[in-house]
Amino acid sequence: MTTKAIRGDFLHCLADPGPGGDATACEAVHDGLLLVRDGRIEALQPAATLLPQLGPDVAIDDWRGHLIVPGFIDCHVHYPQVDVIASHGTQLLDWLERYTFPEERKFAERAHADGVAEFFLDRLLENGTTTAAVFCTVHPQSVDAFFEAAQGRNLRMIAGKVLMDRNCPADLRDTAESGYRDSKALIERWHGRDRLGYAITPRFAPTSSPEQLAACTRLAREHPDAWIQSHVAENQGEVAWAHELFPGARSYLDVYDRHELLRERAIYGHCIWLDDADRARMASTGAAAAFCPTSNLFLGSGLFNYQQAREAGMRTGLATDVGGGTSYSLLTTMAEGYKVQQLLGTALHPMEALYLATLGGARSLGLEETIGNFMPRKEADLVVLSPAATPALSRRNHLRDDAIDRLFALMHLGDERTVAATYTLGQLLNPP
Numbered sequence: 001m002t003t004k005a006i007r008g009d010f011l012h013c014l015a016d017p018g019p020g021g022d023a024t025a026c027e028a029v030h031d032g033l034l035l036v037r038d039g040r041i042e043a044l045q046p047a048a049t050l051l052p053q054l055g056p057d058v059a060i061d062d063w064r065g066h067l068i069v070p071g072f073i074d075c076h077v078h079y080p081q082v083d084v085i086a087s088h089g090t091q092l093l094d095w096l097e098r099y100t101f102p103e104e105r106k107f108a109e110r111a112h113a114d115g116v117a118e119f120f121l122d123r124l125l126e127n128g129t130t131t132a133a134v135f136c137t138v139h140p141q142s143v144d145a146f147f148e149a150a151q152g153r154n155l156r157m158i159a160g161k162v163l164m165d166r167n168c169p170a171d172l173r174d175t176a177e178s179g180y181r182d183s184k185a186l187i188e189r190w191h192g193r194d195r196l197g198y199a200i201t202p203r204f205a206p207t208s209s210p211e212q213l214a215a216c217t218r219l220a221r222e223h224p225d226a227w228i229q230s231h232v233a234e235n236q237g238e239v240a241w242a243h244e245l246f247p248g249a250r251s252y253l254d255v256y257d258r259h260e261l262l263r264e265r266a267i268y269g270h271c272i273w274l275d276d277a278d279r280a281r282m283a284s285t286g287a288a289a290a291f292c293p294t295s296n297l298f299l300g301s302g303l304f305n306y307q308q309a310r311e312a313g314m315r316t317g318l319a320t321d322v323g324g325g326t327s328y329s330l331l332t333t334m335a336e337g338y339k340v341q342q343l344l345g346t347a348l349h350p351m352e353a354l355y356l357a358t359l360g361g362a363r364s365l366g367l368e369e370t371i372g373n374f375m376p377r378k379e380a381d382l383v384v385l386s387p388a389a390t391p392a393l394s395r396r397n398h399l400r401d402d403a404i405d406r407l408f409a410l411m412h413l414g415d416e417r418t419v420a421a422t423y424t425l426g427q428l429l430n431p432p
């Protein structure tokens with residue numbers, strides 16, 4: 001048994017704080033002490049209460065003056081797209097053809113995949129992201145590379161092999177049968193091993209034949225606790241294309257629904273162009289939306305209406321969607337999410353933004369019993385934020401001591417420079 005403690009100003013969500021930032025859903029502990037035993041949270045209390053009870057052998061990491069929040073959860077991101085980020089001039093379908101597919105081709109080489117996986121995880125950790133739902137490429141070895149890198153750091157990560165058997169370059173295609181077989185072997189190799197989980201990953205309906213989607217149904221039935229991830233209703237050209245390819249479906253989302261791919265632990269990137277019936281289906285099945293504001297703005301895809309999704313009862317998490325997205329930082333992503341909602345006429349509360357990046361993400365991934373806040377027995381994944389990391393932040397936060405106000409400034413002025421430390425299972429992982 002190893003016990004340690006981490007000291008600082010803590011802020012987390014106990015539930016969804018909603019648009020008003022309901023105070024009973026939030027907890028702030030000024031000069032708190034988080035007690036961690038064997039990687040799990042034992043207690044969070046004011047330091048003045050807990051310190052007298054600690055044995056002399058308990059090491060304390062002292063982050064007084066820093067804001068400590070749960071590790072960020074990125075609900076949708078593509079590790080093979082680290083070299084695609086910030087590619088000029090196109091919207092989704094052209095962007096895939098011109099920039100993304102050529103880059104993903106390189107992952108046929110295992111050594112390339114290994115290098116990119118390590119680089120990608122370094123970026124996540126330096127930004128305070130401790131869990132992500134990750135797209136690999138069509139190549140099974142891209143999944144092995146990613147999971148081996150994540151396992152080496154003992155991270156909680158979800159990932160899967162992209163399935164695509166049509167409407168993409170020939171050398172990036174699998175078949176319904178090979179995609180099924182490869183996914184099955186990867187599930188057996190990785191799902192539930194250490195902190196790793198497998199996601200059945202049809203790229204999006206336009207690149208899968210009906211036979212391949214039927215193979216996804218089989219995989220999903222055979223592995224009811226596996227994750228499912230894909231894209232839906234991101235771009236209006238894509239939506240029109242999905243209608244042409246699947247004329248029998250009521251909507252684009254309905255293509256997945258008919259294949260039993262809406263359920264808990266199913267997470268769909270974007271969900272911008274859903275209608276009321278789609279939102280009701282997402283809510284009743286427990287499927288979740290990944291809100292990807294930097295990607296949606298960068299690719300000119302549209303504005304995700306979070307209040308509408310919330311009122312419909314949809315689970316929603318926040319996501320970077322690198323390389324359509326332009327930042328690895330969930331702080332920056334929270335800020336851009338705030339701006340998207342401003343354009344739609346609502347001001348996201350800072351705690352609602354934090355919720356989306358932590359407990360809301362955990363709930364979207366069906367992991368709310370395991371991560372997402374500082375409740376006892378959860379895994380001690382956390383981020384230490386420095387409210388004075390840059391001159392702009394230091395000036396903004398000088399004389400202001402309210403944790404929620406500081407969080408709001410950190411969202412808008414922060415990035416990886418603001419992340420003083422990232423811990424997983426109570427261990428300092430970044431800086432190394």
Ligand code: GUN
Pocket residue numbers: 078092096100203204231234295321324
């Ligand atoms: N739709 C299908 N594939 C992709 C992708 O790689 N990125 C984004 N943003 N949308 C997609």
Ligand code: ZN
Pocket residue numbers: 076077078231269321324
């Ligand atoms: Zn994506």
